[in-house]
Amino acid sequence: MKPKYQTSAQLKTKARNQLTGKYGGAIVMLLIIDAISLMTSFIVSLFIPTGSLAAYLIRQAITFIASAFIGVFQIGVTLYFLKLACGQPVTLQDIAYGFKNNPEKSLVLSLIMTAIS
Numbered sequence: 001m002k003p004k005y006q007t008s009a010q011l012k013t014k015a016r017n018q019l020t021g022k023y024g025g026a027i028v029m030l031l032i033i034d035a036i037s038l039m040t041s042f043i044v045s046l047f048i049p050t051g052s053l054a055a056y057l058i059r060q061a062i063t064f065i066a067s068a069f070i071g072v073f074q075i076g077v078t079l080y081f082l083k084l085a086c087g088q089p090v091t092l093q094d095i096a097y098g099f100k101n102n103p104e105k106s107l108v109l110s111l112i113m114t115a116i117s
Contacts, residue, residue: 018085025090026081032095033070033077040066064114071110072098 006014019026044066048059075098083090098106 015085018087022084022090025092026084028092029077029080029095032092033073036073037070040070067114068107068110071113072103072106074098075106075110 041063044059044062048062049055050059073095076095079097080090080092080094083094098110
């Protein structure tokens with residue numbers, strides 16, 4: 001028996017219905033993660049010069065670690081949108097999920113994903 005799939009229009013309608021009345025929280029969640037990322041990049045570029053090879057390598061290492069740290073926040077953002085899609089209650093505190101539940105595992109996964117990208 002062939003499985004039934006929803007059309008693109010049906011999926012869009014379902015997503016729109018799930019987000020109705022919850023756009024504000026979703027936008028704030030994305031703005032928070034973007035602000036954290038932007039501040040981290042700004043601080044690294046402000047305080048770490050790029051005049052020599054050693055400075056360049058240090059800057060790359062700090063950028064790598066910062067990206068992994070931001071990846072832990074991204075786990076919380078993903079949970080927020082997953083809960084939103086499933087109709088479960090969401091809060092802005094979901095952004096810290098990666099730090100509250102299994103922070104070591106979250107950081108290791110984030111480091112691996114950062115290394116791959």
